Amino acid sequence: MQKRIYGVETEYGIIFTPEGRKTLPVEKAIRFLFEKLITTEHFLNVFLENGARFYQDTGCHPEYATPECASPKQLIIHDKAGERILEDLQLYAEAKIREEGIPGKLSIFKNNTDFVGNSYGCHENYLVDRDVDFYYLAEQLIPFLVTRQIYTGAGKVFQTQDGVHYCVSQRAQHIYQKISGTTTNDRSIINTRDEPHADREKYRRLHVIVGDSNMSEYTNFIKVGTCSVVLQMIEDNYINKDFTLRNPVKAIKDITYDVTCKRKLRLDSGREYSPIEMQREYCEMAQKYIEQYPVSDEHKLAVKMWQYVLDCLDTDPNKLDRKIDWIIKRRLIESYIDRHGTSWSDPKVFMMDLQYHDIQRDRGLYYLLERNGAVDRLFTDEEVDQAKTEPPQDTRARMRGEFIKLAREHSIQYDLDWSNIRLGNLLNVRVICNNPFETNTEKVAELVRTIQKTNLRKTSLSKLVIQS
Amino acid sequence: MARFINQHSRNDSNSSASIWMAASGEQKKKSKGDGGDSSETESEGGQKMAKKGEELKEDMDSLMEEIDSVLEENAEEFVKNYVQRGGQ
Numbered sequence: 001m002q003k004r005i006y007g008v009e010t011e012y013g014i015i016f017t018p019e020g021r022k023t024l025p026v027e028k029a030i031r032f033l034f035e036k037l038i039t040t041e042h043f044l045n046v047f048l049e050n051g052a053r054f055y056q057d058t059g060c061h062p063e064y065a066t067p068e069c070a071s072p073k074q075l076i077i078h079d080k081a082g083e084r085i086l087e088d089l090q091l092y093a094e095a096k097i098r099e100e101g102i103p104g105k106l107s108i109f110k111n112n113t114d115f116v117g118n119s120y121g122c123h124e125n126y127l128v129d130r131d132v133d134f135y136y137l138a139e140q141l142i143p144f145l146v147t148r149q150i151y152t153g154a155g156k157v158f159q160t161q162d163g164v165h166y167c168v169s170q171r172a173q174h175i176y177q178k179i180s181g182t183t184t185n186d187r188s189i190i191n192t193r194d195e196p197h198a199d200r201e202k203y204r205r206l207h208v209i210v211g212d213s214n215m216s217e218y219t220n221f222i223k224v225g226t227c228s229v230v231l232q233m234i235e236d237n238y239i240n241k242d243f244t245l246r247n248p249v250k251a252i253k254d255i256t257y258d259v260t261c262k263r264k265l266r267l268d269s270g271r272e273y274s275p276i277e278m279q280r281e282y283c284e285m286a287q288k289y290i291e292q293y294p295v296s297d298e299h300k301l302a303v304k305m306w307q308y309v310l311d312c313l314d315t316d317p318n319k320l321d322r323k324i325d326w327i328i329k330r331r332l333i334e335s336y337i338d339r340h341g342t343s344w345s346d347p348k349v350f351m352m353d354l355q356y357h358d359i360q361r362d363r364g365l366y367y368l369l370e371r372n373g374a375v376d377r378l379f380t381d382e383e384v385d386q387a388k389t390e391p392p393q394d395t396r397a398r399m400r401g402e403f404i405k406l407a408r409e410h411s412i413q414y415d416l417d418w419s420n421i422r423l424g425n426l427l428n429v430r431v432i433c434n435n436p437f438e439t440n441t442e443k444v445a446e447l448v449r450t451i452q453k454t455n456l457r458k459t460s461l462s463k464l465v466i467q468s
Numbered sequence: 469m470a471r472f473i474n475q476h477s478r479n480d481s482n483s484s485a486s487i488w489m490a491a492s493g494e495q496k497k498k499s500k501g502d503g504g505d506s507s508e509t510e511s512e513g514g515q516k517m518a519k520k521g522e523e524l525k526e527d528m529d530s531l532m533e534e535i536d537s538v539l540e541e542n543a544e545e546f547v548k549n550y551v552q553r554g555g556q
Contacts, residue, residue: 011555017546059553073472115547120555183556209556297473304477321486331488332535339532351543352535354550363538372531374487378476 001235002294004228005068005127005198005395005436006075010082010213011061011120012359013111016097018104024097027060029106032093033086047416049389049404051397052082058184061120062086062108067397068197068418068436071298072224074392076217077379081387083110083359090360110213111357112170113156115350119174121183122213126206126228127196127436132235134204138179138190140234143243144227144282145189145210146252147275150261151309152223154212155326157333157344157353164344165257166333168326170212172256178248183209189248197418198436206231210252215357215366217378218323222309225302229286229295238289243278244268259330261313276313283307322376329356332365396436399444423447487527 016029030044037046037054045055051067064082069075086108094106113119128137153169167173177188191207208227214220233239245251246266254263255275264272273281286303289295312319321331333352337343358364361371369375391401396419403421407414414423421431421444431443540546 013550013552015550015552017549057555059555061552061555063555073469114552115550118552118554120552123556184554297469301473301476318486318488321488331486335488335528336532336535347544347547348539350547351540354547355538355540365535365538368531368534368538372487372527372534374531378472 001127001129001232002296003070003437004231005070005125006072006224006228007066007068007125008075008079008224009063009065009121009123009125010079010110011057011059011063011122012086013109013114013120013357014060014062014107016104016106018102020103022102023104024102029093029097030056030060030062032096032106033062033089035096036089036092047400047404048085049391049401049408050078050081050387051391051395051401052078052085053418054082054085059118059120067391067400068395069392069397070394070437071296072221072228072302073298073379075224076220077383077387078392079220080217080379080384084384085388087359087361107363108359109354109357110215110359111154111354112213113174117173119171119187121171121187121209122211123183123191124208124211124224124227126208126231127198127203128206128231129235130200130202130204132204134192134194135179137206137231137234139244140239141206141230142178142189142248143245143278144230145208146245146248147255147265147278148223148226149212149252149255150275150279150313151306151320151324152211152214152219153256153324153326154214154219154357155329155353157350159345159350164349166259166330166344167256168259168261169252169256171210172252175210175249175252189252199434212325213357214325215364216323216325216328216375218305218376219325221378222302222305225299226283226286226306229289229299229303230282232293232295232299233285233289236289236293238293239285241281241285242267242269243273243281259317261317276310279306279310283310322374328366328369328375329353332356332369394437394439396433396438398439399433403444403447421447487524487531489524 014026014030016024016026034044047053053065055063057063064086066075066078066082069078090106090108097104097106112121149169149172156167156170158165158167174187175189176186179190179192180186180188181192183191187209189210191209193207194204196203196205211223214223244267246268251265261276262274264274266272283306290300290303309320309324317327318331320327333349336352352365355363356365361367391397400416407423412423413427414421415427419433423429431447
């Protein structure tokens with residue numbers, strides 16, 4: 001599939017730290033985040049003007065699902081915009097909680113693990129052809145997903161009985177299955193959830209739940225860019241090698257503990273590859289593939305970056321200390337240890353590991369580096385700011401976004417999900433859009449025209465639309 | 469879009485030098501070695517290198533100060549209390 005829909009759902013960690021004796025449980029603190037969002041929808045679950053969905057998910061995590069995006073670049077900009085939206089809400093909520101007489105700090109982290117071993121995810125969604133056999137797709141994709149953490153990992157400081165270690169990935173330790181249908185226990189590399197929010201005859205949804213949440217724009221872009229190139233190769237039946245790992249779940253954990261990225265993994269065929277070698281195989285195939293098949297410029301760029309990153313990992317990983325999250329963070333911590341003459345077991349080190357992911361830019365260490373020009377960016381602040389309110393213009397999100405703006409302007413009751421708009425007093429007018437590539441269905445256009453023309457109050461609208 | 473592609477096509481050349489070089493001593497050694505002890509033998513390149521090294525070191529110092537100023541003071545307690553319910 002050359003044209004594809006992309007989406008990312010990011011679950012954030014949240015904690016309230018009181019300054020005095022009075023405290024606030026997290027399930028109450030999180031409600032303040034939603035207070036600022038004006039909507040007629042359910043509390044704790046809203047669609048925003050930019051087409052995204054923001055809601056409280058399992059385990060009291062604020063979750064931001066990007067709108068449907070049409071390219072990796074658009075997707076990563078929208079994922080960043082989600083951070084910025086949450087940052088605004090955090091500032092508002094913290095002040096509000098203070099006004100309620102509970103001074104303290106509300107911290108929100110874009111990471112995937114807490115201190116005692118709980119995990120929350122970053123789920124990538126790719127729309128794929130229904131024609132492709134799912135198990136073929138999964139088998140081809142799993143070796144790639146297991147080994148890609150060497151350039152997509154967000155890094156983690158990890159305490160075991162024999163000391164403190166630095167791991168490549170946040171999420172890898174929480175994976176127990178190759179493929180499964182659950183997300184809260186027995187987490188898998190690929191989840192079988194098949195809700196395409198589109199025509200089921202044509203499309204299915206690939207739900208990848210193995211990835212880390214990324215702070216670095218570069219890491220995030222290469223994560224989605226390379227995965228969609230590999231997907232396209234699989235859809236075109238281009239991959240003719242068998243990389244099936246003997247034990248993918250063990251491999252994913254072995255790799256995260258191996259910061260050299262060079263320890264060998266055993267394949268079903270008996271051959272052995274290091275994660276770098278395995279990725280090189282995929283990357284070399286991709287290089288040939290993009291010469292022969294129509295591929296977008298963005299994907300070509302992703303392949304180029306991929307090769308560069310693998311070369312660096314092979315020869316001098318520190319060359320990636322401006323680009324790849326786990327290496328940026330490791331360099332930061334190493335320099336801190338060096339400067340302060342301390343060690344990896346210093347609590348400050350664990351704090352840095354966490355605070356790197358703080359989305360509040362005045363506190364977050366990733367943003368401190370960004371401000372000082374110490375990390376490479378791919379996008380501008382203007383692009384990210386625009387995505388806070390503007391939906392992607394070439395997907396269904398555009399219609400949703402326009403509808404929300406107008407409905408709010410005219411105080412119209414509505415309720416939404418990804419492919420439905422319901423409106424009117426009894427929410428009895430329903431517009432269905434099953435095509436995620438559709439940017440303006442006649443039904444919605446008509447509805448919008450009616451709203452614009454008549455400037456109707458809530459009371460008479462539903463009737464009018466039904467009659468028309 | 470074309471601008472985005474062109475701008476980022478050359479991976480290694482568009483990024484500035486790593487700020488961490490000063491901390492690891494890589495840059496310091498280089499500047500001393502190239503500059504030499506005697507000012508008479510200092511080449512222009514050496515001077516530049518030394519200057520660059522110093523700049524990086526200054527950047528690094530201010531960066532570290534900034535980190536100290538924002539890093540959570542009660543690190544041990546904060547990290548210990550950072551317990552989330554499992555998500556998805």
